[in-house]
Each structure stands twice: as structure tokens, then as C-alpha cells.
Amino acid sequence: MKNVNQNFKDETIWIVGASSGIGKALAELLSNEGANLILSARRTIELENINQDLGGKHKILKLDAGNDAEIEKAFTTLKAENIKINRAIFLAALYEPQKIKDLDTEFCEKLFKVNVLGCFSFTKHMLTQFKQQNSDVKQIALCGSIAAYTGLPNGQPYSASKAAVQNFAESLRVESSKDIDIKLISPGFIRTRITDKNNFPMPFIQEPEDAAKAIAKGLKSKKFEIHFPKRFTLLLKLLRALPYWLALPITKNLK
Ligand SMILES: NC(=O)c1ccc[n+]([C@@H]2O[C@H](COP(=O)([O-])OP(=O)(O)OC[C@H]3O[C@@H](n4cnc5c(N)ncnc54)[C@H](OP(=O)(O)O)[C@@H]3O)[C@@H](O)[C@H]2O)c1
Numbered sequence: 001m002k003n004v005n006q007n008f009k010d011e012t013i014w015i016v017g018a019s020s021g022i023g024k025a026l027a028e029l030l031s032n033e034g035a036n037l038i039l040s041a042r043r044t045i046e047l048e049n050i051n052q053d054l055g056g057k058h059k060i061l062k063l064d065a066g067n068d069a070e071i072e073k074a075f076t077t078l079k080a081e082n083i084k085i086n087r088a089i090f091l092a093a094l095y096e097p098q099k100i101k102d103l104d105t106e107f108c109e110k111l112f113k114v115n116v117l118g119c120f121s122f123t124k125h126m127l128t129q130f131k132q133q134n135s136d137v138k139q140i141a142l143c144g145s146i147a148a149y150t151g152l153p154n155g156q157p158y159s160a161s162k163a164a165v166q167n168f169a170e171s172l173r174v175e176s177s178k179d180i181d182i183k184l185i186s187p188g189f190i191r192t193r194i195t196d197k198n199n200f201p202m203p204f205i206q207e208p209e210d211a212a213k214a215i216a217k218g219l220k221s222k223k224f225e226i227h228f229p230k231r232f233t234l235l236l237k238l239l240r241a242l243p244y245w246l247a248l249p250i251t252k253n254l255k
Contacts, residue, residue, distance in 0.1 A: 007220060009034030011137060012084060016065060016122060017091030019046035021192030022143075022215070025208035026089065029216050031058065038083070040065075040074065041092065059083075065092040065118030066110065075125045086137040087219060088126045089185075090119050093143065095158045095194045108157045115161035120168060130180050141183035141219060141226070142169045146233055148186065149240045150247065152254055154200065173224055183219060186227040187211050204232040 008030050015030075017023040019041035027037055027050055037058040039047045047060045061077065064070045078085070094111045098104065119142055130138045147155050148162035169184040176182055189195055189202035190211045206229055218226025227233040239247055 006034035007216070010036065011086040012036045012038065013087045013089065014038040014040065014061075014085050015089045015091065016040045016063060017093065017143075018050065019043045021091075021194065022187065022190055022208050022211045023089075023091045024050055025212035026091075026215055027058075028054065029209075029212040031055075033216065038078070038085070063092075065090075065122065066113040068117070068121050071118065071121050071125060075129060079129070084133050084135050085126070085129060086135060087139040087141065088122070089141045089143075089215075089219075090122050091143045091185075092118060093158075093161075093194075095197065097154045097158075097197055097199075098156055099154055100156050103156065111157055112161055112164075115158070116164045116168075119165050123168070123172065127176070127180065137181075138179055139181040139183065139219065140172070141185055141215070142172075143185045143187070144169065146186055146188050146227075146236050149236050150251060152251060182224070184225045185215055185218070186225055186233060187214075188227075188229050188232040204229050 011034075013030055013035045015023050015027055015037060018027045018037070018039040020043075023041070027039055031037055031054040038061050039051060039058055040061045040063040041047055042062065042064050044060060044062050047062075051058045051060055061074055063074045093115045096107060096111070123140055123142065126140050142165055144166035145159070145162040147159040148166040152159055166184060166186070169182060173182040173184075189205040191205055191207055195202055195205065211228065214228035215226055239250060242250075
């Protein structure tokens with residue numbers, strides 16, 4: 001049944017990383033709530049299928065966020081088509097659980113190109129686009145993680161890349177002009193391709209649809225950070241606030 005809430009009616013929302021997991025669930029929810037979507041990722045077949053399920057009304061824009069030239073090209077395409085963006089949500093990320101002793105530097109480079117440099121470059125272009133465009137809603141939402149709060153066992157280099165995104169979003173929030181709203185999304189464990197790779201217990205794991213609901217609500221709120229599930233994120237925030245001599249022995253046991 002169609003959702004009667006049309007909270008995002010006629011807004012144009014660009015989701016980068018829309019082909020699976022949280023991005024896919026968010027696309028479904030926002031479409032249901034009246035948004036016009038631009039769906040980006042590398043796997044266009046998945047994007048086409050999602051769009052078809054949503055009535056074929058959205059735009060597919062293939063984008064490899066690890067390739068700066070492709071990011072620039074995507075913005076040129078939108079500009080040429082005179083498309084104004086209201087909200088841009090950057091979810092694209094790579095993940096492999098790795099202990100530091102097994103660090104694969106080639107993979108690290110790939111991961112940082114997407115998770116960090118892709119995110120930074122996308123944001124820079126989006127800010128330029130927002131400066132040139134006249135619209136009431138101008139929002140950029142970047143995806144960090146609970147893994148960014150503190151270095152966790154087995155999380156490298158992913159945790160470090162998410163810490164970079166979190167720090168970047170914090171700077172961006174304080175640097176940006178008032179008319180551009182910056183959000184940081186910090187999910188706990190969500191059942192997607194990412195968590196399918198984990199072979200350790202994941203407390204309070206949620207479904208992508210739960211994440212989508214929390215994100216959609218957060219996009220409309222005045223708060224900077226959209227974090228969920230609260231019963232888990234608040235505990236981790238408490239851990240982060242402890243002095244290292246107390247926090248590190250606790251973290252060591254979070255395997
Ligand atoms: N699942 C969790 O527990 C969890 C927790 C905290 C944070 N997060 C964050 O949530 C976001 C979504 O992840 P997910 O859990 O939904 O996993 P996912 O299903 O693997 O989604 C990742 C998305 O990123 C896209 N992507 C990856 N590399 C890309 C690239 N080079 N260019 C463009 N798109 C790219 C993927 O599409 P293609 O492969 O088609 O390109 C996919 O749509 C990520 O930022 C992740 O770090 C997830």
C-alpha cells in the first residue's frame with residue numbers, strides 16, 4: 001500500500017550508493033514519500049531494477065565514486081539537464097574486515113578512494129552546485145558509522161575511513177553557510193552486504209528498512225547527527241567519552 005506521508009514531495013534527492021542495502025531501502029522509502037530520485041552506484045542493472053519497482057519515474061546516473069572524473073561528469077550531466085538537487089546523500093562505501101597485521105595496502109587505496117576521497121570530492125562539487133542554484137532545501141548527508149567513534153578490533157581500514165568522513169562532516173557543518181544543511185549519518189549494524197562479511201556478534205543489528213526510516217526522519221530534523229539504533233549508539237558514545245586507560249581495555253573485548 002502507498003504511504004500516505006508525502007514528506008519529501010517534489011524534492012529532488014540524489015542517493016549515491018543506491019543499488020543495495022541502506023541506499024536501496026532509502027530509495028524505496030523516499031520514492032514512496034513523493035521524492036524525485038537520482039539513483040547512483042556502479043551496478044546499473046540493480047539500479048534499473050529498483051527504479052522499475054518504483055514505477056520507472058526516477059533517474060539513473062551511473063557513477064563510480066572512486067573515480068574523480070566520473071564524479072565531475074555526473075555533475076556536468078545534471079547541470080546540462082538543468083536538474084536542481086535538494087538533498088544529496090552519499091552512502092557509497094567499500095568494506096572488508098581486516099586486522100592490521102593482514103593489511104592489504106592495495107585494497108586500502110581502493111577503499112580510501114571511494115569512502116574518503118570520493119566523499120570529499122562529491123561534497124566539493126555539491127557545494128559548488130548549491131552555490132549556483134536557487135532552492136529552499138539544500139542538504140548534504142554523509143555516511144559515517146559507529147565504527148568511526150573509536151578504533152574497533154578488525155575494523156581497519158574501514159573504521160579509519162569512516163572516522164575521516166565523520167571529521168570532514170563536522171568541519172563542513174561549521175564551515176558551511178546557513179542555507180546549506182550538513183548531516184552526518186552514523187548507523188549501527190545493519191543487515192546488508194557489508195555486515196554479511198562479518199563473523200563476529202553484531203549487537204542490536206537492524207534491517208535496512210529500519211535504517212531508512214531513521215535516516216528519513218533525521219533528514220527532516222534540525223540535528224546534525226542521525227545515529228541509530230540509539231540504545232547502541234549512546235553506549236558507544238559513552239565509551240568514546242571515557243579516558244583511554246578505561247576505554248581501550250573495554251574496546252579490546254569488543255571482538
Ligand atoms: N551495514 C552496516 O552495518 C553499516 C554500518 C555503518 C555504516 N554503514 C554505511 O552505510 C552505507 C551503505 O552501506 P550498506 O551497508 O547499505 O552496504 P552496501 O549494500 O554494500 O551498499 C554500499 C553502496 O555503495 C555503493 N558503492 C560501493 N562502491 C562504490 C563506488 N565506487 N561508486 C559508487 N557507489 C559505490 C554500492 O553500489 P555498487 O556496488 O553498485 O557501486 C552500494 O550501493 C555505507 O557508507 C556504509 O559504510 C553501514
